[in-house]
Amino acid sequence: MRLIxxxxxxxxxxxxxxxxxxxxxxxxxxxxxxxxxxxxxNVPGIDxxxxxxxxxxxxxxxxxxxxxxxxxxxxxITQNKLDRTMSRKMRxxxxxxxxxxxxxxxxxxxxxxGCVIGERPIDIFLDGYQKFGAAAYKEGDxxxxxxxxxxxxEYFFNNVSVTATESLIxxxxxxxxxxxxxxxxxxxxxxxxxxxxxxxxxxxxGAGTPFVTIDGISSYDTMKTVIYRNIxxxxxxxxxxxxxxxxxxxxxxxxxxPEHLQSLLTVLDRMQVGYEKQAGAVKIxxxxxxxxxxVKTHEYPGFPTDLQSPLIVALTQAKGLSIVQETVFEGRxxxxxxxxxxxxxxxxxxxxxxxxxxxxxxxxxxxxxPDIRAGMAYVIAGLAAKGTTTVHxxxxxxxxxxRIENRLSEIGADVVRIN
Numbered sequence: 001m002r003l004i005x006x007x008x009x010x011x012x013x014x015x016x017x018x019x020x021x022x023x024x025x026x027x028x029x030x031x032x033x034x035x036x037x038x039x040x041x042n043v044p045g046i047d048x049x050x051x052x053x054x055x056x057x058x059x060x061x062x063x064x065x066x067x068x069x070x071x072x073x074x075x076x077i078t079q080n081k082l083d084r085t086m087s088r089k090m091r092x093x094x095x096x097x098x099x100x101x102x103x104x105x106x107x108x109x110x111x112x113x114g115c116v117i118g119e120r121p122i123d124i125f126l127d128g129y130q131k132f133g134a135a136a137y138k139e140g141d142x143x144x145x146x147x148x149x150x151x152x153x154e155y156f157f158n159n160v161s162v163t164a165t166e167s168l169i170x171x172x173x174x175x176x177x178x179x180x181x182x183x184x185x186x187x188x189x190x191x192x193x194x195x196x197x198x199x200x201x202x203x204x205x206g207a208g209t210p211f212v213t214i215d216g217i218s219s220y221d222t223m224k225t226v227i228y229r230n231i232x233x234x235x236x237x238x239x240x241x242x243x244x245x246x247x248x249x250x251x252x253x254x255x256x257x258p259e260h261l262q263s264l265l266t267v268l269d270r271m272q273v274g275y276e277k278q279a280g281a282v283k284i285x286x287x288x289x290x291x292x293x294x295v296k297t298h299e300y301p302g303f304p305t306d307l308q309s310p311l312i313v314a315l316t317q318a319k320g321l322s323i324v325q326e327t328v329f330e331g332r333x334x335x336x337x338x339x340x341x342x343x344x345x346x347x348x349x350x351x352x353x354x355x356x357x358x359x360x361x362x363x364x365x366x367x368x369x370p371d372i373r374a375g376m377a378y379v380i381a382g383l384a385a386k387g388t389t390t391v392h393x394x395x396x397x398x399x400x401x402x403r404i405e406n407r408l409s410e411i412g413a414d415v416v417r418i419n
Contacts, residue, residue, distance in 0.1 A: 003397075003405055005382035005389040006414035007364060010286070011249035013411040015240050017256045018044040019068065020233040021400050022306075023189040025092040026166045027196050027230060028052055031072045032061065032099035033170055034200050034223040040070045042230040047399045048090050055086040055093060059100065074103075082109040084142075090399065091163070094125060097145065098167040101134065102174040103220060106146040108139070124157065124164045131155045132171055132179075152177030152216055160185050160299045165212070166193055172214035173202045181212040187300040188260050192231055199226045234260040235306045236401060237282070239376050242310040244284035245273055246317055246384045251411060252283040263303045267295055267311070271318060289359060292320030297327050305329060309377035312336060315356040316344040317384065322356040323349075335374040338367050342385055361386065369393035372400040379404065383413055 019042035029052070031038040043049055045068060053065045060078030064071055080100050087093040093112045100107040111122065126136045126143070134147035152175045155168060165185040170193075172179035184190070186208050194207030201223040203215040217223070237256035241264060244251040258265070258277045265282070268275055270293045274285035292315065297305040305328035315322040316339065326332050333354050336346045342365045345357035364387030369375030375397040382389030391397075394417070397404060405415045 001394050002418050003379065003382075003391045003394050004416050004418060005364070005379065005391065006387075007362075007383045007389055008386040009247075009383075009412060009414060011244065011247055011251055011383070011408075011411045011413055014252040014254050015407055015411050016254045017232045017237045017240065018042075018402050019230040020044075020189060021046055021048060022162070022187075022233070022235065023192050024049060024070070024230045025052055026095055026163075026189060026193045027228065028056070028070055028072070029092075029095035029099055029166075030170055030193050030197055032056065032074050032077070032096065033102060033173055033197070033220055035075055035103075035220045036200070036223055036225045038072050038074075038200070038225065039227040040230055041068065041227065043068050043070045044233065045402045047395065048092060051086060051089045052092060052096070055083060055096065058083045058086065059096075077103050080104045080107050082107070084110045087112055094122060095163060095167060097125070098129075098170040101129065101145050101147060102150060102171050105148060106144065108142055108144050110142050124159065124161050125167055128155055128164060128168045129171065132175055150175035150216075152179040152214075154180045154182065157181070157183040162187050162190060165190055169194060169197070169204060169207070169212060169214060172216060173197055173204070174220055175214075175216040177216055179214045179216065181214070183210050184212045185299060186210065188231065188234065188257070196226070196228050199228065200224050232256045235304060235373075237261060238264050238304065238307040239310045239380070239401075241268070241275075241282060241284055242307065242314040243380045243383065245271070245290060245314040246310075246380050248286055248317070250284060250286040252278075252281055254281040256280065256282060258282055263301055264307060267293060267303065290314070290318040292318045292322040292356070292358065294323040294325075296325040299328065305332070306373050308332065309335060309374045310380055312346070312354065312356060313339065313377050313380045313384065316346070316358050316360045316362060316381075318356075318358045320358065322358070323353060324356065325353045327352065335370050335377070338365065338378065339381060341365050342381055342389075363387055364389040366390045367392065369396045372396055376401060376404075379408075379415075383408070383415075
């Protein structure tokens with residue numbers, strides 16, 4: 001499948017942000033802990049949600065997803081081995097290992113898949129599980145984790161990790177005693193998962209800070225049935241905001257949480273991009289050529305690594321020399337070679353840094369999407385470029401952005417999907 005984009009046009013209007021990909025996947029995983037009927041609303045219709053639904057079904061758990069609503073009835077987990085093919089479709093499959101281990105006492109899984117964006121080891125998960133009294137083994141190409149009884153304790157994250165923080169919070173919820181996590185990730189998605197589990201009956205405090213405390217509950221069957229609404233996707237919101245900057249368009253990005261976008265809005269201030277913060281929305285104003293900036297990605301509340309690629313596209317239209325440094329994942333800059341073929345003046349300084357000299361006149365090109373976020377960056381570049389851009393491999397974009405061509409068409413983009 002591919003997208004055909006006829007770019008160089010100003011966009012205008014209102015585009016609504018869908019529910020968060022990076023929040024709904026841990027919410028869905030955490031629902032496995034409860035043993036109760038759970039409903040999660042505002043879930044995006046993306047491929048990763050469809051994949052995790054299939055994966056949970058393969059564990060013998062009844063769940064289904066339709067009309068942006070996910071429902072699960074996890075009374076029993078009859079299988080504790082994660083399907084190899086399904087697990088390798090997405091990195092988030094590893095989130096299921098904690099609830100399956102906590103509920104059944106053991107879990108078997110392959111190395112998770114997902115986007116190829118540098119080293120993404122799972123040692124931090126294995127080490128964390130062992131701190132709770134589990135034994136970890138490598139059996140062929142798979143991993144086996146066994147724990148007759150989970151023990152609470154203190155765990156320090158040598159590196160800040162969102163998925164590892166979420167996994168250990170889930171595990172600690174059913175471990176006996178008090179667990180303290182130190183140097184935990186502070187992302188809004190972590191806060192939401194903790195809020196969800198607390199509504200189900202868990203006892204979690206400190207989420208959103210580097211110090212999280214979890215008092216384990218006696219049994220999963222004491223947890224409650226809940227209906228929970230997923231938060232808006234801050235990465236999708238940021239992608240749309242940077243799309244407006246790259247195309248010089250006036251767009252209102254609706255159904256977002258401006259407070260979750262503060263690091264991006266601070267960068268826009270430095271770029272001298274005009275915008276208005278509204279209730280649940282950010283409006284980008286069509287003003288003068290933006291200014292160059294230097295930006296370093298960082299864990300929340302720093303600038304998100306997942307917005308690095310859309311930012312670089314926007315900086316090709318900024319006046320002056322910009323430097324972007326990636327501090328979270330190694331090797332996440334090489335996609336920029338395709339931007340150079342479109343006419344951007346970009347130099348890869350090393351595996352972590354690029355320089356961008358702007359403004360540049362981008363030209364349409366044929367591109368192959370390497371991952372979710374770089375794929376969306378290619379779409380933004382195609383919208384900003386003169387001529388026709390073809391983006392192949394849009395199945396990767398579909399993992400993070402629902403019906404992207406339809407939504408962009410509604411604000412004036414000339415983009416079609418070819419199957």
